Amino acid sequence: MDRVPEPAEPVGSRPMSTAIAGADRPIFAQGLQRRFGEVAAVDGLDLAVGRGEIYGFLGPNGAGKSTTIRMLCTLLGPSGGTATVAGYDIVSAPEQVRLRIGVALQDVALDPKQTGEQLLRLQGRLYGLSRRDIDHRVTELGKLVDLGDALGRRIDTYSGGMRRRLDLAAALVHNPEVLFLDEPTTGLDPVSRLRVWEEVRRLNRELEMTIFLTTQYLEEADELAHRVGIIDAGRLVAEGSPEELKRRVGNDVIVARIEGDTTTAQAALQSLAGVQTVEVRGDELIVTTADGAAAISPVAVALNDGSVRVRDLTLRTTSLDDVYLEVTGTRFRTGDDGGEDSAESDAETKKRETVEAKR
C-alpha cells in the first residue's frame, strides 16, 4: 500500500473533494456492510458523526460494534458500502485515515516486554513525531494517565487498569483528530471507569476531539455521549441524543412486578388517565407516563383493586434500556458478570422512588 507523498502543508489540510465531505462529519458511512460468510455482522450501516461530537455506539455483545469500529479504523475491509473518516475514504486512502485517528481497541494492544515509556516513544516514532514532540508527549501523557514512575517499568508488571490507561495514552500520542474507543471501560473498576470518563470529556472539551465510543454500558452512553446510536444485529435501530431517545419512550416509567393475570392488569392500567403505554414483560408491567409522580398512586390503586398481587412497584425516569427495549423488543444484556446487564443498575441510579407494596 503506497503512502501519498508527505504533504508540504500541515496534515490538517486536505484535498478539497474529500475535505468537503469530511469537514463537518469526521465519521461518515453509507450502507456500510461486513459479511463473514453468510453472516452479516454489519448490515447496511449509515452513520454521520459531527466534528467535536462524542458519539456513543451502543449494543450488546455480537451486535456489530467492534466490527464497525475495525472497519472505520481500516483494520477490516468492508464487504459493501462506503465510509470516510477524517475526510478520507477508509478503502482508497487508509494511510490518510490512520494518520488522523487514534484507537484504543476492546482488548488492550500492548507489548508486555516493553516499558510504558518505550511503547509511547515507539508509537511517537511510528507517527512521524520529532524527538522533541515525543519527549513532550511522553511527559504529558504520563501525567495524563496517572502512570508516573510506572512508565519506566515493563508493561507485564502493570495492573489491568494501568494497561488500559497506557493503551489510551498510546492512542493519543499523535493527538488524533478522531478517537475511537472500543469499550474503553470494560473490565475496569468503578474508580478507573470514572477516570476514563473524565478523560474522554476533557479530550472532547479542550481539544475538540471527535470521539466514537462503543460501549455495552447504558450508563456510559448516557453519561458521555452527545448522541447515541443503538446497533442491533448489525443494523442501526435508533439514533439521537440520550434525551431524545428517552423522550421517544416517555418521560417516566413505572415498573410493577406482579403475581397473577398480567393481561387483566394491563387492561386496567391502560384505562387510567395520564398513562401512555403499558407493556407486559414476563411478570412485569411497564407503564410509561408523562408524569410519574402523579400516575403512581392511581396505578397502585388500580393494581390493588385488580386480581393481582403486587410484589414491588418502582418509579423511575426513562433509561436507555427502555429505549433499547422499545426499538429491539428485548431487554439489554451485556457480557459482563455472567451476562447480566447493567441496565438494571442504570435504572437504579435514576430511581426516584420505590414503593414496596404488599397485599
Add this chain to the structure above:
Amino acid sequence: MTLLDPIRATEASQIRARPAGFGHDLRAIAGRALSAVPNDLAAVVPPVLISFFFFIVNVATLERITESRIAGFDYTAFQMATAILLGVTGVSRAPSLVLDIQNGYFDRLLLTPVRRTAILLGHLAADVAVAIVLTVPIIVLGFVLGVRFEAGPLGVVVFMVLAAFWSLSFAGFGYAVALKTGNPAAVNNMFLLFFPFLFMTSSYVPRSQLTGWLNTVAAWNPVTYLLEGLRSLALRGWQWDELGQAAVAIALVGTLSTSMCFAALRGRIRRG
C-alpha cells in the same frame, strides 16, 4: 488522571502525525525487534550451541575417514558451512510476531500510518542483523579448530553475508506460518522443515561421494548449492560459479518464502 493546563493543551493540539517515510518506518520496526533480542536470548543462543555441538562431533567422527579417502581434503573447513546453516536457519523474530498477534500489539502496528510492508521487512531486517552476529561465534570456533579461508578476510565477510541472507530467506516461512496461524508452536516447528533439506544434501560428505537417490535429491536441493558456495570460500577461494549458484539458491527460496509471507499478511489483513 490530571487535567492539563490550557497552555499545555494548546501545545499538544499543535502536534500532528505525519508520514515518516519508508526507511524511517523500517528502522523503527527493526529497532524494536532488535531491542527485544537481549530479553529473548533463549531463542537465539540454543541454535548456536547446537551448531557448536554438531560441528565438533561431526569433525571428530568423520574427519579421519573423509580425509583419508580424499587427498588434501580439509573436513573441518568443509563442515563449517553445515555448522553455520544449523546455527542461523530458523532463527527469526517470527515467534515474537506471533506474540504480537496474540497480545493485540500487531493490530496497534497496523493502526499506525506505517506501511504494512515495512512492518514485515523491519522484522526481516532485524533477522539479518541477528544472523550476522550468530555467525561470529561459529566462525571463531572454526578458526580455533584450524579453518582458514582461501578467499581471505573478504571471503569471511561474504561467508557471513550469504549465511545471513539464507537465514533471511528461510525466516520468511516462519513469518508466513506466524501470520497464517498465529500459533507459536507451529512457528517453532518450522525448523523441522529444514532438516530434510539439510540432511538430503552434501552436509556430511562431498557431493561426489553421494550415490543413488540421495545424489539425485541433492541435485535438486537448493541447500546443496548454498553449502557448495559457502565451502568454496574456505576451501578453494573465489569460485564465482559456485557463489552465483548459492546466491540463486538463496534467491529462489527467498522469493518463495517472502511470497508466502506477504500472501499471509494480506490474508490476515483481509480477515481483520
